[in-house]
Amino acid sequence: MNATLNLPEVEENGLTASQVRACEESGQTNAVKSTTSRSILDIVRANVFTLFNGIIFAAMVLVLITGSWKDAVFGFVILINTGIGIVTELKAKRTLDRLSILVTSDYAVRRDGENTEVPSRDIVLGDLLWIRSGEQVPADAQVLSSYGLELDESMLTGESRTVRKEDGDQVYSGSTAVSGVALARVNAVGEHSYAATLTAQAKVYKKTVSDLNKGINTILKFMTFLVVPLCVLLVWSQMRTVGGWNAAIASGEWRQAIVSAVAGVVGMIPEGLVLLTSLNFAVAAMRLARKNTLVQELESVETLARVDCLNLDKTGTITDGGIMFDRLVMLERMDGDDRVESAATQALYDLSNEEQPNGTGQAVLDGLGERGYHAGPVRARVPFSSARKWSAIVTPAAAAETESAADREPPTV
Template sequence: MAKFSGLTNDQVLKQEEMGHVNKAVDDQAKTDWQIIKENTFTYFNLIFLILAILLILVGEFKDLTFLPVIIANTVIGIIQELRAKRVLDKLNVINATKVTVIRNNIEQEIPIENLVLDDIIVLKTGDQIPADSVVLDGSLKVNEALLTGEADEILKKQDDDLLSGSFVVSGKAYAKLTKVGKESYVSKLTLKAKEMNQKEQSEMIRSLNKLIKWVGIIIIPLGLALFAMAFYVNHHSIAESVTSMEAAIIGMIPEGLYLLTTIALAISAMRLAKNQVMLHDMKSVETLARVNVLCVDKTGTITEPKMAVTSFEPINIEKDKLFELISNFAQSMPQDNETSKALGAYFTSNRETADHIIPFTSVNKYSGAVFKDKTLLVGAPEFVLRNQFDEYKSKIDSFTSQGYRVVAFAKYPQALKNENDPLTQEVELLGLILINNPIRKNAKKTFKYFAKQGVEIKVISGDNPLTVSRVAKEVGIAGSEKYIDATELNKNNYDEAVKKYNVFGRVKPEQKRYLVKALQKAGNTVAMTGDGVNDILAMKLADCSISMASGNNAAVQASQVVLLDSNFAKMPEIVNEGRRVVNNIERSASLFLVKNIFSLLMTFFTLAFALTYPLRPTQIALISAFTIGLPSFLLALENNFSRIRGKFIPNVMTRAIPGGITDMIAVSVLVIANQVLDLGRQEVATTATMLLIAVGMMVLYQISAPMNKYRVGVFIVSFLCLIFAIIFAHNLFALSKISMKAIFLLVVLFFAEVTAFKYLSKLADGFQEVLNIYSQKGSKTTIGELKLAYKKADR
């Protein structure tokens, strides 16, 4: 292979001055200014600004109490996201993908972003091509699936073009960069490889976006209608009309919900980062928390990635002679994969060098070294022996049943020219090499955790299925005895295979994708772990992809979650973190939506009966602060690792609707009663505030159940804050003394609220249980199962 001197320092500097640097456009990263801008200049912040200006113009300064909460929410969101960005930026720098480049006649590793136009790079098996380039010398087999979706391995020789975003399956070559930065595919590399663009959001974020979008659409016309009703129909003053309209609009806006979600995800990403887990996308932690099928490889996940030769068995040849032949082979091969490294470390007596080599490919599953008129082959016994395999099957199975990976060493009677030359003649089997991967220390404990959580494990490996099954059984994977050789599968039986088997051996890269697709078709949320180029196609398709940092660069770039210390035992921790976030956000979202549902229903009620909205903005701020904001923040700090059931919106709405309807009924009765009792607007507003506080505390109690010391503490703190605000800050929140008539009405409506809320909550619980059962079984759910689920929840 030719030798190149590469660019000099002066030439590199000149290219940098011209801007010919391989700086990728990273659509995932945000600048500090973008974070500040996105948290400050929001649609709802604009609405709040307009509302504040209107209150100032009419002189109702007391009702500006919502502003400190909005400002605090915005500032906290900016600070938390900036902190998370700092931590993740440091990790991205530390774990930046590097490439081998030749400069000043010296090979060196530099980050991809430091490459310049005309740089000469060295590409080998497992590398991802960092920029558009042309092969100067050598040959590669390249998979362009990340760009084209086609999984075919394409041979690239001298003068052939290479596209950034593709990855090297086998071979070694020198290449010259022809297009860098914005001029090449590298600016889209992250999005192409990981397939994580803005359209692919988690269920929770997608649901929140829809909710906030619809709220944003309806508040403007409703606000104008409320003002018109109060001013033109009910003949209130401009000040009264503005305050009543604003109270309704502020009540409908879930001002802290999206912010709480962003902060919770940012804190989770930061917490995981400190524990050697890097998220390429913060939202992937939620997806992983919802996973019910986890696909893992044997090597690198269940076992340590490093291989070691345990022993070798001669077949019709002396052991010393076999050792010498394997040594000649091992020392002639480039040690660019774990099998080659293991052979090179064990077989060290080199007396003859190969004329040329046949690189390993995931299609052939063997590699070769050509010596004069013969070729020595090392690879999977089924692929090396082919029709002769049955002759040695029992011997091979005896070793695989002990957990060894068995590699065949054979002599082919012809000199193969390249990896595309088919094996047309019989081989002479010279020996079997026994290789072992030590099982990871905490593997058994990790899989036990997933078994308890109801997460099904599918082991998908390129190794012998019997070997994989044995290892899977050793670490306690359920159903490990149900294994199959993937060579027996075809496109028509994957759907049945994923239901019947838990261990798949001799799996090719394309087949891994078919298996993931079949699992998803069956209604599963699938996570895929991997550390090699043969895992990328499946990782790309999976709902969540996890890679080991010890794996190749292409796998790391293609994944959503990277285990920086390559420790699979971190997986339960990641799942728990995701569950903590989702469960706490669901709980907090229910609190927020009670107020939003009430305000929306109350707005329609007042418009339908030509009434004025009964509350003031400052009173809505009081309710929001101590029955929603404070408890939401405190509850979000609690560990909550319960399994996630059902969909986000149904889960949230079934908890929020009972409280929202109860609020609306109670305040509507109060407003109607006022037509007879003539309490006055101030008394009605104060009484309505007390009713809403009572329902808010009931909802807080319900979503906190079952109560523990921490949740009881949150409940008491929120209640005491309300009492303090009512007694010592009643003027600030426009609360006045109420008459005996109002007190009597308040007591009667409170007990009615308790009954109504209890009944509506039972209905909602039953409906939610029905939804959960249906979401699990779909159209296969029977009417009897739905009735049983409803009755169970009703009890």
Template sequence: MYETLTPKELCKALHTDEKNGLSGAEAEKRLQRDGQNVLKKAKEQTVWDMIQEQINDPMIFILFIAASISILLREFSDTGIILAVIALNTTVGVIQEGKARKAMEALKKMTAPSAIVKRDGVYQKIPAARLVKGDVVQLKAGNQVPADLRLLQVQGLSVNESALTGESLPVAKTAAAMRPDLPAAEKRNMVYMSCEIMKGSGEGIVTATGMDTELGKIAGMINEVTGELTPLQKRLGDLGKLLSIVAVVLCAALFLLGLVQHRNLLQMLLLAISLAVAAIPEGLPAVVTIVLALGVARMVKVNTIIRKLPAVETLGSVGVVCSDKTGTLTENKMKVTALYANDIILPLSRVRKREFPRLLEGFLLCNNSMLGEQEIGDATELALLHMGKELGYDRERLLQQYPRTFEIPFDSEKKYMASVHRTGGYETVYVKGACDYILEKCAFVELRDGTEPMTQARRMKIRMAMESMARDGLRVLALAYRERVLEKTEKGLAGNLIFAGMAGMIDPPRKETAQSVKTLKQAGVQVAMITGDYKDTAFAIARKTGIAQSMDQCITGQELDEMTEEEFAAKMKNIRVFARVTPAHKVKIVQRFRRGGEIVAMTGDGVNDAPSLQAADIGIAMGKSGTDVAKNAADMILTDDNFSTIEKAMEEGRSIYVNIKKSILFLLSSNFGEIITMFAAVCLGLPTPLKACHILWVNLITDSLPALALGVDKNDAKALMEESPRNPQEGLFAHGGWLFTVFYGFLIAGITLYAFYKGGQTYAFTVLGVSQLFHAIGMRDKNKSIFSMNHLENPFMILAFCLGLALQLMVTEIPCFVQAFGTVRLSWGQWQFLLGLSAVPLLMHELLLIPGKCLSGRKAGKD
């Protein structure tokens, strides 16, 4: 509402004296009433709170049960391993927590530490925290805005609001009243807390402090947005609950069977508890954590830093990437791409150095920016200097040849600047600015053969060219000149000018962006642009990168506000560009995609992006240009600020999920084999084929290294990226997973019972352990023969197989272990027989080559 008031009305509304400011007593009274101009701290968690949060997980509860059972069985080594797993998971989780708190801390650092304020008619420097609503504040270049202000007066004031609004260029400010209901990015008479003043000076009156500022509202949204579990965490949670039920049922059922058959109750109790432990793959949480951690290490090599481990896997199921424009899809650097002169629009690549000398020299001379090791000045002026350099002009030499004698600085209301230069025996004025203004001041137009009068038809033709360039998303600047200046005044300089031409510039898309968008589309991933920039500019970039093909696929934040929820949901299917949006809009868009069942990744670099980064399943911040607020709110950071890096990260995410699924199916099918072995023996009235210590030993050699080796397997990334994203509702056992688990469980149980029939407990113990090692080799790719696999790609599997075999040899050949496990020594012939029997799962893998392709999520037959 403050933007609609005149300075006089504003001071009256806020009970402030424009000339003298607030009195010291009144300021203190308002400070006591409204509180300090600071952002509230996020609710801090103690270390114990974070530990409890990590422990409150079904799989962790199961591990505690397993540890307790191991203590009862005096298997202290297993107890130590299980507790180490719990400690590892908890430690990693605690380290990854606290994103909102860190984001709030970064927001606090962004607020200005001090301000120049007028009180009792005197300017004084005070801590920004003590500013109150109604204070009159002085602003100048290089300062941060200390609170939200309505401007009372400006002198060439330009403010960088990109971090807050997403607009790519500094915003020229005005003190004039504006119409109501404008988005924050278009309130040119307002400046906002934390934004940097690029040039000029001004004075404004405080309209909001602390959490009431635009920055404070964003801080509030960061606190309100709550994180949700990733698809993998949900699946593992469901699995944990299922396994806990299975463990309890197995314990009770086996114990009751023992009672019915009048077996030794103590022996049956120990056996039932051991079987319950066998049903729980205690190595699974450790395997998942280590696989994700190794994935994080690999992703650093593709310029990606992961701040939250589960985010690695979630990348593999992303169906929508919502991307910011500036600095992510684009280079974050304005560049001249086209010139208009001599009645034609030419791409810069076709312009020769001496073709339009007045136009090119004028843009370089009427320019206050500087190139060098550090570029200084306005982004559009720097683009003009780069253009001159590219065309072979030496700007310093040009200034020496035509020294400046007078200047009218850029004025945001009149939208032009002028500079006068000595040219031989006379002076020439160059005027650069908005095309409409320059055209009004031109009486002539420069053509190839000389100058002609500016007719109405010629003026219309120039306007049509300007509109054509604008439709391509170009920011257009015009240049005019006049020789033989007589009067160095605004009226004397800006009249009877000769129109020289126009330059069209844009923040161009990165070279790799279009190909990355194409690859993501082939992988079934939608790409949507969400930006605070203008609709035409956003669409121009979206069209060049392949994100959108028509303006019908674009919508503004204002249009979005006018829609009902149902209309918005229906239109979302076609919209690919969201322009002129606020931070609240960004969160709404992300949440709408998520309610539609999509897994959403959101990229951003500014403060305005932080709430939506947290609201998304995967928040992706820019490492170079990103603010600390955005980085702390994100799950992952792109160190090269390049959109194409997301594609590489997705490849890694999909591969990691495939590997985790391999490990889970291997562990569950192996453990199911142990369960069936014991149950079948008891049901058939046979002696128990395995002791409790045998089951725990087999779990030790199979639940660790082989499962981990599967977790770091190398997959065909290209093939994975040709598939559609995984359905977030899809379970771990989709595409034949349950059938696979049951089949191999019964197969392992069958050969174990056959071994028991042939040679007793030692035979059964050996086959149960070694068959799972062979099973792990086949699990590398259940759709490919072992003879076509490159086994050297996974040396960890070779190591896990050899080490597991050595450990099994140890318990049958070393006397002390033979005694401890109650086994008997085996001859070479017996080992040959047992190895052949144990290889049956691998043989079945070759015979069946099950076509379900459940591991890679490929859409071949479903159960």
């Protein structure tokens, strides 16, 4: 066994090199494609080909045909409105592509009777995987031999309490080993693992229904049926004013007639309302981004604005699952004595100040450290054990008092 990995002795040999190559050739590896359900082309198409852009673009083309490009400046509303939507949704796509529950790291596997470390993406189906304390489980597996393994499955289930795993139990990718070690056989990798399934569900694109945009589109649909005959009527009236089509074409007055007709029609389209709505959505999305909130689509801001109450589940899934030190409550017979409370608080700090404190110990160190407490002199230490359910320290003062009491006692005959 490779002693540098500090792992227990086992009889299992694991996969051979030829079996690993066969799994890699068949695609049974732990590599996961980080793509969303919405491509860049879909985002561009959804923001470019809208009813509003179609109406404004058609009007701009008519004006450009006349050669009066200065009168077609209103067409920049298309670029601004489309650009806001594309940029915002591309940022959301980039964030989703990077979204992953699993942390990329190296893991110990047993192959050909030897323990070796490989990247998480190189783990294959059927590998014998060592799950060690402090590591995240990279793939679904079944425990073959457990040496006190306890897992934190809060990221998957929302339950913050650790779960002890015995031989034969199933472990899922995304959970974290908080203590112990285990040898497990991988039975699901890559896109078939539990964590990859959760990540894929988070990346699924769902069309947001915006009542505000729905109302604007209803107005635009009504205007479409009204604008076309109105535009024809305005052009016809302009032609009659200049003496008919032949006279308008001969004198070039047809250009001004079309520009005037388009100006009358465009003035009826709520361009400012559409642009103002997009700008408000974009500003709201940027503010939410500063709060680490992902906005996949601009219209989802309106949905959030209609929320009256937000319910969160148990600690661990939406929240970070951390704990904080609040206060130390003294027993009634000791309450009110500042010296005793200060000594007890210092003792609590020293008890938690181990080489590798657990989550509770680290919370105590952080909380008391902010209140000015520092490590005191510790002469001896008995680490915490779940079997005896206590830990202890010996301070120089306590040791001196014990030695003094022992000196005062008469020798036993």
